[in-house]
Amino acid sequence: MRAQFVLSEIWIGLRRNLTMTVAVITTVAISLALFGAGMLINQQVSAMRGYWDERISITIYLCTESSPSKHCIENGPATDEDRNSLQADLKAMPEVASVEYVDQAAAWEDFQNRFSNRQALVEATQEGDIPDNFRVQLADPSKYERVQQSVQDRPGVDMVSNDKDVLDRFFELFDGLKWAALIVAVVQLAAAALLIGNTIRLSAYSRRRETGIMRLVGASNFYIQLPFLLEGAICGLIGGVIASGFIVATRFFLLDKIQDWFYSGVELSTGALLSVIGMSVILGVLLCTIASFLTLRRYLRV
Known part of the structure; x- marks a missing residue:
């Protein structure tokens, strides 16, 4: 029964703030895609630099x-x-x-x-x-x-x-691309944190009556907060899954092209790609969950 109640509360929260939820997922997906692309470019450039330096x-x-x-x-x-x-x-x-x-x-x-x-x-x-x-x-x-x-x-x-003079100019270009992607990703992640916090705050306000009843019947603080935390985690997970598609596309449509243009004999392994995807998804879930928790501490006094 408790699990069903928590799931119903999550569904109600997502449905009531659908526009904000979509905005959060979109922002998280874009920011994580940029973060993952920056990480992939960093790994590729590091591998190529090591290959050519020798x-x-x-x-x-x-x-x-x-x-x-x-x-x-x-x-x-x-x-x-x-x-x-x-x-x-x-x-x-x-x-x-x-x-x-x-x-x-x-x-x-x-x-x-x-x-x-x-x-x-x-x-x-x-x-x-x-x-x-x-x-x-x-x-x-x-x-x-x-x-x-x-x-x-x-x-x-x-x-x-x-060759070093030519290589340095080439790698400076990709270092700039990497840092540009990471800086934009940080800005987008900050925007995502603000959006998820605002969404959770609106969700908590719209369900203040249900929250009050739960307090009266003796529900624990964690039990009251759990649906809101899971809402944030689900938004982060969906955003991370969407971002994974963009990260895979970056690997096959950008980095593989670089290999064709500037052969280095070094290409990213599937394990490296999966590690970046896993890191991005975990970052998305943690970011949204932590933002939800901090928002609840301020706007949901339990």
Whole structure:
């Protein structure tokens, strides 16, 4: 009988404040979806950063006849002696794992393959515009600056490019996306807490007569509060379930696309996805339950 009474009270409360209940569920779902998306992006970016940090390489571009830099104009194009000396010094460095020389023909072919989807750029570039270069794989990626500084101003060297500068700009973009999603989620969660508190307050006010009767017959404080707490928990649970769909969509329609655009060999496991979904649902239930409890302490004196 008690269980049936509690369930009937929950149904009455949800039905009487249907508009507010829908607003609460919607706000909770949006905020949890943003929270879960931020968590997924954080995990994906962390995994990708770890993968690429271990694979940072340096490309040393050599001077050619058409190099526009002041250093190349003053010293002329790289000679065979410059190339041999640079290669020997690189191989002797303990920070370097391997050195590969790429001549202009191979560099031009690699450029065409990399930018095959940008035909206008390929057509505007001629063979010889891409300088020959050395591709240096590091034994310790954290020591890239030492290698870069040691070859920066050598004769025959036009410029030195390292993957870390490109990766840092790329990951800054996703870090910004992650923090933007989390900040908006926090704001939405605060709004959800206020909405659920207001909904529970209205529900308690509309049922003040039933509450008074329950007090007279000796019902315990917990028994009187239970229907209201469960109302909040149900709103949080429904919002969390709806948010789960958006989180799954984020995984398959955003993060998987990132994998296609920026291959890292690392993708989130199903376990990581389920853990984010579980955390989001639990957060939704706890948020609404706690907001309901705090509201009841203020507006429902028992």
